[in-house]
Amino acid sequence: MEYRKTKIICTIGPATNTLDKIRALAASGMNIARINMSHGEHKSHLEVIQKIKSYNKTAAMPIAILLDTQGPEIRTGDLLQNFTLNVGDVIEITAGGENSESQSVITVNYRDMLKDMKPGDRITVDNGIINLDVVEKTDFGLKCKVVDGGVMKSRRHINLPGIRVNLPSITAKDVQDIMFGIKNDVDFIALSFVRTAADVEECKRMIERYNGHAQVIAKIEDSQAVTNYKEIIAASHGVMVARGDLGVEVPIEELPIIQRRIVKECALQGKRVIVATHLLESMIENPIPTRAEVTDVANAAYEEVDAVMLSGETAAGKFPLKAAETLDKILKRIERTGGIGWSRDFKSDDVKGAFAESAVELADQLKADAVVVFTRRGLTADFVTAYRPKFATVFAFTNMSQVRRKLLLNRACYPFRIDFSSDPERTIKTAFSTLSKKKLLPSGSRIVIVSDIIAGNERVESIQVRTL
CATH class of the missing domain: 3.20.20.60 (Phosphoenolpyruvate-binding domains)
Incomplete structure (x- = not known):
């Protein structure tokens, strides 16, 4: 698959x-x-x-x-009707108003725009479709020359390239x-x-x-x-x-x-x-x-x-x-052709991060079909994802629905929710049963597991290699 x-x-x-x-x-x-x-x-x-x-x-x-x-978006106000701006036209921009009845005046909702701008600055409208250069400051606004024209509509998005906008x-x-x-x-x-x-x-x-x-x-x-x-x-x-x-x-x-x-x-x-x-x-x-x-x-x-x-x-x-x-x-x-491999330079001082790095290196060396991760908060799965397995798909098992949904953003990670047992081996068997029943991996697939195990009276982190 x-x-x-x-x-x-x-x-x-x-x-x-x-x-x-x-x-x-x-x-x-x-x-x-x-x-x-x-x-x-x-x-x-x-x-x-x-x-x-x-x-x-x-x-x-x-x-x-x-x-x-x-x-903090800056937008133009409402217009009675759309109008066309032609290259070379001179228009005025005023701040603070919501509406404009004139085709030679454009209002914006950013009051500090007049203070922030100076002649020579660029104003872009509608993601750069319309571009205006400030040519003069007046008592009422900014006189601008149309550099790239287009149809002016109501409530258009405005950018002020290079200007530090004084908005939260x-x-x-x-x-x-x-x-x-x-x-x-x-x-x-x-x-x-x-x-x-x-x-x-x-x-x-x-x-x-x-x-x-x-x-x-x-x-x-x-x-x-x-x-x-x-x-x-x-x-x-x-x-x-x-x-x-x-x-x-x-x-x-x-x-x-x-x-x-x-x-x-x-x-x-x-x-x-x-x-x-x-x-x-x-x-x-x-x-x-x-x-x-x-x-x-x-x-x-x-x-x-x-x-x-x-x-x-x-x-x-x-x-x-x-x-x-x-x-x-x-x-x-x-994706069949491979990627750049920048993630190989990622390093973590976290214990879970060290286990994840080792697990991914092992999976790559063995060309394993999958890395199976057991994670309550998603942290271990995040680390495994960060190391970008070359061949293996990551199957993350968690007992939290919220964590499962968040792991949907992780590259090459397919998360599932299962109940965790106090016995780690039973939890692993439940995960393997899920992989088999849902036909997520064929029988005989080689899997690297990142899980804890019981050692004496303690639960310790482990990396295992198993076959489905």
Whole structure:
């Protein structure tokens, strides 16, 4: 049986928010569902979460839930009607207002924008589709010249490349959304526009304060985060290379270099890493991806990332199931060719980490079919994942449903929940019975086991080699 190593995250939206579509996405390869808090209300998001939980009650493999915060977004106000900006046009931007009745004035919701900007600075609208250069400051706003034109619409997202935005990393809306996620037992919080490790720590404290269990995924999407990426990775469970905003905030030719640097650092620190945005963007409108998109997905697989994420492709695209199926197909094919192997440089001082490293080295040497891990909190499985077995699939067994769902983000890891016995040997037999009954491995498969055993009156860590 071929097990895909790279996990797939799909954004749920109008194109996929029914139970049947969620079920179909899971069959197409989705491991984790993303709830995007930049759109929709808590009521509609709760309906999606309830449908996922309903699916999970009977699914052979559950779906984890990732809640993605909006973050400190700067947006234009509402317009009476759309209008076209042509190259060379001069328009005025004013701050603080919500609406504009003039086609020569654009309002934004960021009051400090006038103070922060100066002539020569760039303003990008709609992820760089429209670009404006500031030419003059006035008493009322910023006069800007249109460098790249387009259709101006209401509530468009704005980036200010190279400008330190004076907004809190976790906004009042984010706090409410995180509380919503904690209340509804989501598995991951993707924190938008993280700038420093302190932002991550603040989110973790909030989750702990309200007895949540979600793990924090830091989204790296501006130049300040790129500067602090090592510290951010160290503070997080994992990071997301959010290439949409990041590709606007930094010179676009630097984006592939930054992605590779972040992915490598996650491998060195043994942390999860997600590559997101524009993977199969053309499939929002078309039934097949471009050749460049296929190569982009392939590069993520070569880099041995934990997961890749679809956004508009599955949220609002015309071919959401085909997009997930195409991603699954590309990843499986590329994974057969091997990866870069950065994880070989990961080292841990933790005892469980040392056992995991030894187990993976043994599995690689024996070309074992599987590494079976027994883990209560998921830590041992995290370490095994971090060392990236070359050939073996990781089967993690836990007695916690929450831990099982979280391990769905781990590369090449397939988690199961079983009851643990006080006798480790009985627990191993239960796991082997699960592998056999579900036909996850053929009889005669060689397996490396990471488990404790009873030695006299003590339970001690062990690595074993067995045959199914």
